[in-house]
Amino acid sequence: MRPRHLPTLFAGLLAASSAAAQQPVSASTPPGSFVGTTEPMAAHAVYFVMTDRFVNGDPSNDHREQGLPDHGTWGGPVPGAPPGKEDFVGYLGGDFRGLLDNAGYIRDMGFGAVWLTPIVEQPDEAFSGGTPAAWAKMFTDGGKSGYHGYWSTNFYEIDEHLPSDGLDFRALTAGLRARGLKTVLDVVANHGSPSFSAPTQRDAFGKLFNEAGELVADHQNLPPRRLKPSTNPLHAFFRTEPDIVELSNFDETNPAVIDYLVGSSLKWLGQGADALRLDTIKHMPLPFWKTYADRLRAEHPGLFMFGEAFTYEPDVLGAFTQPENGEISVLDFPLQKAMGEVFGKRDAGYEAIVPALFLDGGPYANPYVLMTFYDNHDMPRLDADDAGFINANNLLFTVRGIPVVYQGSEVGFMRGTAEHAGNRNYFGQARVDAASSNPIHAALKRIATLRANTPALQRGLQVNVEFQGDRAAFYRVLEQDGVAQTALVLLNKGDRAARFRIDELAQPGRWREALGGGTRVLAAGEAFEAEVPANGVQVHLFEQPITAPALRAAVEAAVRP
Numbered sequence: 001m002r003p004r005h006l007p008t009l010f011a012g013l014l015a016a017s018s019a020a021a022q023q024p025v026s027a028s029t030p031p032g033s034f035v036g037t038t039e040p041m042a043a044h045a046v047y048f049v050m051t052d053r054f055v056n057g058d059p060s061n062d063h064r065e066q067g068l069p070d071h072g073t074w075g076g077p078v079p080g081a082p083p084g085k086e087d088f089v090g091y092l093g094g095d096f097r098g099l100l101d102n103a104g105y106i107r108d109m110g111f112g113a114v115w116l117t118p119i120v121e122q123p124d125e126a127f128s129g130g131t132p133a134a135w136a137k138m139f140t141d142g143g144k145s146g147y148h149g150y151w152s153t154n155f156y157e158i159d160e161h162l163p164s165d166g167l168d169f170r171a172l173t174a175g176l177r178a179r180g181l182k183t184v185l186d187v188v189a190n191h192g193s194p195s196f197s198a199p200t201q202r203d204a205f206g207k208l209f210n211e212a213g214e215l216v217a218d219h220q221n222l223p224p225r226r227l228k229p230s231t232n233p234l235h236a237f238f239r240t241e242p243d244i245v246e247l248s249n250f251d252e253t254n255p256a257v258i259d260y261l262v263g264s265s266l267k268w269l270g271q272g273a274d275a276l277r278l279d280t281i282k283h284m285p286l287p288f289w290k291t292y293a294d295r296l297r298a299e300h301p302g303l304f305m306f307g308e309a310f311t312y313e314p315d316v317l318g319a320f321t322q323p324e325n326g327e328i329s330v331l332d333f334p335l336q337k338a339m340g341e342v343f344g345k346r347d348a349g350y351e352a353i354v355p356a357l358f359l360d361g362g363p364y365a366n367p368y369v370l371m372t373f374y375d376n377h378d379m380p381r382l383d384a385d386d387a388g389f390i391n392a393n394n395l396l397f398t399v400r401g402i403p404v405v406y407q408g409s410e411v412g413f414m415r416g417t418a419e420h421a422g423n424r425n426y427f428g429q430a431r432v433d434a435a436s437s438n439p440i441h442a443a444l445k446r447i448a449t450l451r452a453n454t455p456a457l458q459r460g461l462q463v464n465v466e467f468q469g470d471r472a473a474f475y476r477v478l479e480q481d482g483v484a485q486t487a488l489v490l491l492n493k494g495d496r497a498a499r500f501r502i503d504e505l506a507q508p509g510r511w512r513e514a515l516g517g518g519t520r521v522l523a524a525g526e527a528f529e530a531e532v533p534a535n536g537v538q539v540h541l542f543e544q545p546i547t548a549p550a551l552r553a554a555v556e557a558a559v560r561p
Contacts, residue, residue, distance in 0.1 A: 033479060033480040033481075033559075034460070034461050034477045034478060034479040034480065034546075034555050034558075034559065035459055035460070035461065035478055035479070035480045036366075036368030036400060036459055036460055036461050036462065036476075036478075037366055037368040037369050037459055038459065038480075039304065039366075039368075039369045039459075040302075040304075041113070041182075041275055041304040041369070041402060042368065042369060042402055042458050042459050043112060043452075043455075043458045043459075044111070044112030044113040044182055044402070044452075045110060045111050045112060045113070045397065045402065045403040045404075045405070045448055045451060045452065046111065046112075046113045046114070046115050046184060046371070046402065046403065046404045046405070047106045047109070047111040047113070047114050047115070047404075047405055047407065048114075048115045048116075048373075048376065048377075048404055048405065048406045048407060049094075049099060049114055049115065049116045049117070049407050050094070050116075050117050050148060050377055050407060050424060051094050051095065051096070051098075051099060051116050051117050051119070051149070051162060052091050052092055052093070052094040052095075052117075052147040052148065052149075052161065053092055053094050053147070053407070053424050053425065053426050053427060054094040054098055054099060054102075054407055054427050055094055055095075055098030055099065055101065055102055055427065055428060055429050055432060056092070056093030056094055056095060056098050056426075056428075056429075057094075057095055057096070057097030057098030057099070057100070057101045057164075058095050058096075058097040058098070058164040058167075059093065060164070061095055061160065061161055061162070061163065061164060062074065062091070062093050062161070063091070063160060063161060066124055066125075067124060067125040067126055067145070067203075071125035071126045071128060071202065071203075072090065072125075072126060073090050073091055073123075073124065073125065073126055073145035073146075073147070074090045074091050074092075074145075075088055075090045075091070075092065076088055076089045076090040076126070076143065076145075077089075078133050078134070078135050078420045078421075079132065079133065079134055079135065080134050080135035080136075081135050082135070085135075085421070085422065086422070086425070087135070087420050087421055087422050087423075087424070087425060088425070088426075089126070089133045089143050089144040089145065090126065090144075090145045090147060091145060091147040091161055092147065092426040093161075093426075094426070094427075095161060095162050095163070095164065096162050096163055096164060096167050096168075096169070096171075096172045097164045097167055098429070099114070099116065099172070099176075100167065100172055100175045100176065100179075102429075102432055103175065103176055103179040103181055104179060105432050105435070106181060107179055107180045107181055108445070109410060109441070109444060109445045109448055109449075110397075110444075110445055110447075110448025110449035110450075110451065110452045111181065111405075111448065111452075112180065112181065112182060112452060113181060113182040113183070113184050113274070113275070114176060114181050114182070114183060114184065115184035115185075115186060115277055115404065116183070116184070116185065116186060117148055117149040117150070117186045117377075118148075118149030118150055118152065118185075118186045118187060118188060118279075119149060119158050119159060119162055119169055119185065119268070120149065120152040120154060120155050120156070120157060120158065120159060120264070121152060121153050121154040121155075121157040121158070121159050121160075121209075122145070122146030122147075122149065122151050122152060122153065122159050122161075122193070123145070123146055123151060123153055123193050123203045123204050123205050124203050124204070125145075125202055125203040125205075126143050126144060126145045127141050127142060127143065127144055127145070127151075127193075127194045127198070127205065127246075128142070128143075128198045128199060128200075128202055129141075129142060129194060129196065129197035129198035129199070129205075129221075129246055130142040130144075130194060130197055130245060130246050131245075133420060134420065135420060135421060136418055136419075136420055136421040137420055138418070138419050138420070139244075139245050140420065141194060141245060141246065146159075146193065147161075148377075148424070149186065150188055150191075150279060151192065151193040151194060151247075152188060152192055152193065152208075153192060153193050153204040153205075153207055153208060153209060154208070154209040154210075154211075154213075155208075155260065155261065155264035156209075156210065156211035156263075156264050156267060157209075157211075168271075169268065169271050169272070170271040170272055172272075173271060173272025173273060173274075174272060177272070182274040182275065183272060183273050183274050183275075184273070184274065184275045184276065184277055185268055185269075185273040185275075185276055185277070186276075186277045186279060187264075187265055187268075187276055187277070187278060187279065188279040188280065189250070189252075189261050189278060189279070189280075189281075189284055189288075189292065190243070190244075190249065190250055190252075190279075190280050190283040190284045191243065191244060191247040191248050191249060191250060191280070191283075192206070192207075192208050192217075192247070192248045192250070193205050193206060193207075193247070193248065194206070194245070194246040194247055195219035195221070195238075195246060195247065195248040196219055196221050196222055196223045196224070196246055197221075197223070197246045198221055200221070201220065201221035205219075205221070206218060206219030206220065206221060206248060207219070208237060208248075208260075210260070211263070211264075211267075215234070216234075216237065216256075216260070217234055217235070217236070217237035217238065217248075218234040218235075219235075219238060219248050220234070220235075223242070224238065224239065224240050224241055224242050224243075224249060225240055225241075225242075227240045229251065236251070236254055236256070237250060237251060237254060237256070237257050237260075238250065238251055239251045243283055244280065244283065249283075250284075252284050252285065252288040258288070258291060258292070258295075261292065262292060262295045262296065265292075265296055266296065266299060269296065269299075269300055269303070274304075275303065275304040275305065275306075276296075276303070276304075276305045276306075277305075277306055277307070277308065278305055278306070278307040278308065278328065279307075279308055280308060280309075280310075281307030281308055281309045281320060281328070281330070282307075282309035282310075282311065282316060282320075286319060286320070286325040286326075287325075289307075289320060289325055289326040289328055290324065290325055290326045292326065293305065293326035293327065293328060294326070304329070305326075305328045305329065306328065306329035306330055306331060306371045307320055307328050307329070307330050307331070308330070308331050308378075309330055309331075309333075310333065310378065310379075311333060312333050312334050312337055314334055314358065314362060314363045314364070315363045317330045317332075317333065317334070317363065317364070318330075318362065318363025318364045318365070319363070321363075321364050321365040321366065322365050323365065327365065329369045329370060329371060329402075330370060330371065331370075331371045331373060331376075331404070332356075332370040332371060332372045332373070332401060334356040335353070335356040335357070335370070335372055335401070336372075336373055336374055336375070337356070338352045338353050338355070338356040339353070339374040339382075339392055339395070339396070340374060340375075340382060340383075342392075342395075342493075343374065343382065343384050343388040343389070343391050343392040343395075343493070344382060344383045344384050344388060345383055345384070349467075349468060349469040349470070350467040350468060350469065350470070350471060350472040350491070350493070351467050351468050351469075353395070353399075353467055353472070354464065354467045357399070357400060357462070357464075359400070359462055359464070359558065367400055367401070368400050368401065368459070368462075369401070369402060370400075370401045370402070371401065371402050371404050372396055372399065372400075372401035372402065372403050372404065373396075373403070373404040373405070373406070374392050374396065374409075375406055375409060376404075376406050377406060377419070377423060377424055378419065379418070379419075379423075380416060380417060380418040380423065381406070381408075381409065381413075381414055381415050381416055381417055381418075381423055382409065382415060382416070383415055383416030384412075384415060384416075386412060386439050386440055387493070387495075387535045389409065389412050389415075389440045389444075390439065390440055390443040390444075390535055391491070391493040391535055393405075393440070393443060393444045393447055393448070394443070394447050394491055394536075394537040395472070395491060397444075397447045397448050397450070397451040397457070398447070398451065398457055398474075398476070398487070398489045398491070398537070398539065399462065399474075399489075400462045400476075403448070403451070405444070407427050408427050408431070409440075410435060410438070410440060410441045410444050411431065411434075411435050411438040411440055411441050412438070412440050413425075413427060413431065446515065447515075447537060450514055450515060450539060454485070454487060454514065454539070454541070455478050455483060455485055456476045456477065456478040456485040456486060456487040456541070457476055457487055457489075457539070459478055459480075460475075460476035460477045460478035460485070460486070460487065461475075461476065461477045461478070461555060461558045461559065462474055462475065462476055462558070463475040463477065463505075463551075463554045463555055463558055465502060465505060466500075469494075470492060470493045470494030470498065471490075471491065471492055471493075471494070471498055471500070472489070472490075472491040473488070473489065473490050473491070473500055473502065474488075474489050475487065475488055475489075475505075475551070475554075475555070476489065477546060477555045477558075479545055479546070484543065484544055484545045484546075485541060485542070485543055486507065486541070486542040486546060487514070487539050487540070487541055487542075488502075488511070488528070488539070488540040488541075488542070489537070489538075489539050490530055490532045490537065490538040490539075490540075491532070491536075491537050492532040492533065492534065492535065492536050492537075493535060494534055494535075495534050495535070496534050497531050497532065497533050497534055497536075498531070498532050499529065499530070499531045499532075500528075500529065500530050500531075500532065501527050501528070501529045502527060502528040502529075503527045504550050505548070505550055505551045505554060506522060506526065506527055506528045506548065506551070507522065507528075507542055507546055507547070507548045507551050508522045508523055508524045508525075508526065508547075508548060509521065509522060509542060509544060509547075510522075510542070510543075510544075511528075511540045511541065511542050512540065512541045512542075512543075513538060513539070513540055513541075514539040514540065514541050515537070515538065515539055516538065528540075
């Protein structure tokens with residue numbers, strides 16, 4: 001029986017076989033190799049933790065009295081919540097101890113790295129300026145604390161809500177490493193804390209201190225256009241143009257600013273951070289990132305970094321990945337948008353994914369090292385049912401790129417909610433302990449563990465076979481340094497079983513079903529046929545070099561000279 005949504009296969013195969021892979025961001029591809037990237041970080045799917053909202057492992061560092069009576073930093077519901085709903089503007093207690101205590105939970109799901117929000121010092125009061133925080137409204141910071149870590153007043157000091165006795169950042173990274181996890185540290189380079197619009201300047205808002213605790217910059221609660229950097233040394237760190245709400249806007253042309261930011265990043269790298277995530281990267285010009293990246297890599301060769309430029313314009317994103325701009329990977333927002341359409345309430349067909357992959361060229365230096373995701377802390381979580389999350393993860397962990405999953409998405413936590421409407425709600429130990437009984441978690445663990453053990457899914461070239469309706473089929477091919485492995489991925493997001501038949505691009509030989517355990521030997525000229533259950537995935541592995549002429553030609557066409 002011919003499956004639903006199946007196009008004329010050969011025409012689709014020929015079109016897809018022109019897919020091209022660019023050179024890796026941080027290493028060159030040896031001649032004759034079939035490899036999407038040689039970047040070591042590609043082996044590790046990333047679990048993203050908003051530390052304060054993950055698990056409170058040490059109540060002694062909660063500082064629940066901080067900022068009281070009028071500007072407390074603990075708890076505080078977002079005003080305007082509908083009945084039965086809640087979100088909070090203050091700290092909720094998550095810390096290094098809660099993260100390390102649950103490193104086994106993260107590793108057991110199949111992740112190889114943890115990205116945690118910034119760890120640096122935040123103001124000791126809630127912000128009294130800005131637009132008052134309101135239900136489901138972004139960029140409303142009045143009454144909010146720096147629980148998220150993005151409002152630093154000292155980039156060289158750990159915020160007191162995070163460490164415990166004997167567990168500073170160095171001990172955390174060592175503990176994560178001992179449990180099989182790399183550390184990705186979130187850093188900010190374009191701004192500090194909210195810096196103006198308060199009735200009066202309070203606490204350290206708008207101020208910046210160095211490693212010795214000395215004041216090096218102060219916005220003095222003045223709007224940007226009233227700053228006088230040419231005559232007031234305390235204003236020299238800042239630009240005089242407004243940027244993101246009331247946040248300070250660092251002047252990247254000031255050598256002292258560059259030294260300050262580079263120095264702080266080097267400090268945390270020296271304490272065990274393995275990679276960096278760069279916040280709001282598009283708010284700083286490209287020459288800054290080239291200088292920043294070069295200076296960090298001079299002391300940490302091969303350092304992997306990826307930036308957050310919240311835009312769906314590939315050309316804007318791609319510029320950061322180019323060698324002349326620092327060779328910095330980026331979060332893949334175009335693919336995120338496509339995944340929301342395909343796996344969310346719209347239920348679009350798999351064909352919506354293909355344009356976002358950029359396998360046949362495009363603005364990215366290498367699409368295989370883009371950080372792929374379907375939701376995060378700055379946007380509404382994926383609005384899908386359990387099957388939608390399961391199907392999203394089946395694609396995320398098999399398609400090109402490095403997967404990132406935001407805490408809680410492994411169980412569909414707060415699905416569909418935006419910031420100030422539940423997106424950043426506290427996850428907690430009870431939910432961690434109950435996760436293993438959740439069907440989304442079980443399916444994610446299955447496919448993430450497979451990726452962790454399958455080099456072709458981490459680094460292989462991608463050749464598309466079919467992306468249409470509820471069905472997707474593609475190869476990931478890796479032949480490099482004596483390793484030969486091809487994965488054939490079959491995805492079905494429909495509500496009934498789908499039968500796949502691959503004719504012209506079939507590879508004869510012994511294939512092993514990686515998730516099911518069965519094997520088959522395909523004869524020369526024989527089609528590859530398989531039935532994939534509803535909301536299911538199959539990955540078939542071939543552990544020898546590709547020999548079928550049509551398939552080998554398609555893979556060769558996927559290599560950019």
